[in-house]
Amino acid sequence: MLTRMRFPWGSILSLSVAGVLLVALATVPARAQTLIRDAEIEGIIAQYAAPLLRGAGIPPESVSIRMLADDRLNAFVVKGNRMYLFTGLIRRAEQPDALIGVIAHEIGHIAGGHHVRLDRNLDTLETTSILGLLLGTAAGVLTGRPDLGMAVGSGVQDMGVRNFLAYSRTQESSADAFALKALDREGLPADGLLDFMHALENQTALSTDSQDAYLRTHPLTRDRIRAVEAHVAGTSGTGAAVPAAWIDLHARMLAKLNGFLLRPSEALRLYADRDDLPGRYARAIAHYRAAELDPALSLIDGLIAEEPDNPFFHELKGQMLFESGRVREALPSHERAVALAPNEPLLRVALAHAQIESGDEALLAPARDNLSNALSRDDGNAFAWRLLAQAYGRAGDSARADYAMAETALRSGEFDRALFHVGRAETQIQRGSPTWLRLQDIRVQAERRRDE
Template identity: 25%
Template sequence: MRAPVRRHWRHAVVALLIPALLAPTLAPRAAFAQSLPSLGQSSASDLSPATERRLGERIMREIRADPDYLADLLLSDYINMLGGRLVAATRKAGLDASQSFEFFVVRDARVNAFSLPGGFIGINTGLIVTTRTESELASVVGHETGHVLQHHIARMVGQSGQNAWLALGGILLGILAGVGARSADLGLGIAMGGQGLAVDRQLRFSRDAEREADRVGFQLLQAAGFDTYGMPAFFERLQRADSINEAGVPEYVRTHPLTTERIADMLNRARNTGYRQPEQSHEYAFVRARSLVLQQKSASDYAEIANAMRSQIRTQTAASVMGAWYAIALAEYKQQHWDAAREALTHAQQAFGGKGPGTPSLVVLDSDIARASGRAEDALRLARAARETFPLSQAADMAYADALIANRRVADASQFLQQQVTRYRSEPVWWRAMAGAYAAAGKRAKQHEALAEQYALQGQWMAAVSQLKMARAAGDADFYELSTIDARLHEFERRYKEDKEEQKELKQFG
């Protein structure tokens, strides 16, 4: 991890993983009917929803600036669709979900997931890859959603008698201070997940809260139409990995200790609800394959993945043939082997068969390969079709913007991207794309302005200030644009000073 980013993590408020799935007490079978432990009601001493959100947004600025934050729109689209499906089931499950949620993916091969204050939930690529069904993945996302829905962070603060988020940051500052001593190559996952047990010991988080998150997650899984057996099946497999090879223990087992009693609790609940065949998204297999490839970091890694997938196809050991071919296509694309990528993607499309118009992962990668290999018109045609078929897909929108630029339709791309940055204000990737479009159009001031907005979303205030100063000096901004630049410049300088003051206050608690 880059040194400045690691420093931000050590002095950020908290990159908080709620240690989940601590061993619950096994209840009598007659009491299994969705009963929840009593944790009491939120009180005036708890964090308010607004404060929780503010804390979460502060942490997310740090996360978005980290190299291991995976700003891949196909993965983001899918994980937010999956999480949104669980959140949408809250009313059916008799739960209140008045707050907003944001689900994101971290490039980390370790099997882990975590929740943050304010409705932010992170999923490691390693977790996605390790699951075998969409319901298994949903069971983990549901558990973390349960922590957020039940406001466990706020209740923890209320129980400890501390009613300020600065106090919460002070408690965790000492724990996070040790992160820098570990290998920088492990990325932000260490700060969020690797210290899970230490956080639990420091905060003495209630096992009742963990049991409540388990059961809320189970309710969401059932109400959303997933296979409820996915939860005990996945955790049991991780437990077996723990017992077989201590050196290869999944990170999820380290930070979320599993017991036979906890798994039995979920298994008995699944038996009581009865089995029903879930409808699994076709996109799941491709997202799983995409996560496997994108958690790699070098050309040799991509080549190794492609070779391994080809071997699995030849030996008929691939869990999903279409997913294996997709992984090969993406790995070849990352190595700029355009013909090999196109051939593998054709195999993936054929293995997918006549299951509708395709999936976002298939059509977007098809457009990306066409654009990268110099077939700009084909790329635009494919991207336009992707947008029409999947109107809610950010990935399809980005493919369309990229294809417009490849076809030298820079003005159209700039206009389209302006709509997207308005629609997705909190996602830096759109501002980065906007900067690229302005650069292609030769609009230097606007290019620097867009980069400033990207850095601001990542909490990199001085980098944002520097970009705005370059925008002001570019010489191609009119009077009104210069006024806007100056206003944003003063705003970012103020935010930088506020952040510095917050860090000083945090150190007082450390």
């Protein structure tokens, strides 16, 4: 559902979808990227990456993995151990081994210190603001359903991004070598990485504009392909295989992405003959997006009956009801999702949003608790900060409302707005208190970013 919401700093466009938040493609300039968040999909990809990271001595929790809603095939890492995967890459990896191979390669860039090094210290900025700077544009904040985090639409100049993100051939070979060792160590096959390279190799004869972005930012050489071919040939018959559970998770992830990223009619056609769980999942999402609530609810209720302890099915039902204006009915579904996955910050923000929109003043305190809990785990979620400001404002706490708005504006790249709210908040908050000291940090960061 495309909505327009008025906030203090202007109009924000959002498209609300369960589990995935993205901006309607029609509203985004050509070749723009949109950051999307989804707890279920991020969790699946994190499962793929965790053993590879641990084997490299990198704590999995130190690496954030985010998706960009772009049908092109690409992936990259940036300073701060941030890995970005294009949805085009994920959706074209029909089996998990290809995606796992690419993830292993990207981890190789992290392990080798090949991160994109910016002139600015990006570590203090929230992910979406980093993305805006990274892609050479001001971060335009596009927010919607909070359980899905926030989305940032950024117009991209392909040449600038290509040059900025490009790795050297030496770095690429080094990342390949790391990936092969890491996959072997974890008993995972390298066949997917080789298949991916062969797919890229077929594009080398195409014009630059026709090639996938991955090929342009990750130079491919015949020597690299030979090295991986030799490795695969030498390890064939070792029994390396992707865990069976990952194959099921991968099918669910693809179904979810296809349900949200394809037109509903396309998704329904694609999964028309699929009565397995991923097929029903995709059709539930497609019917929901087509405003066909009855078949959508029927399908999701069937999935919940099959897996009553799956928090993401409850999340989806809550989303369906919430976006259909049935906020009170949505609350039990969001509450159940949080009860099943209490450490998932995006689910807590979804519940808080429903609690705030319910109009029940008694739910404002629980909403603030859920938002505080979520932000303690993921403090870069600008939409969660905005909701917290709203909850404080409704409770009459203008000081903390201004503080939360300052956090929101900082993470949205609205530095003058952040300074405005800092000025209002610091006159109402006790000097020297933790919140007052945080306001001084926001002032310093906002002034520096604005001047840059």
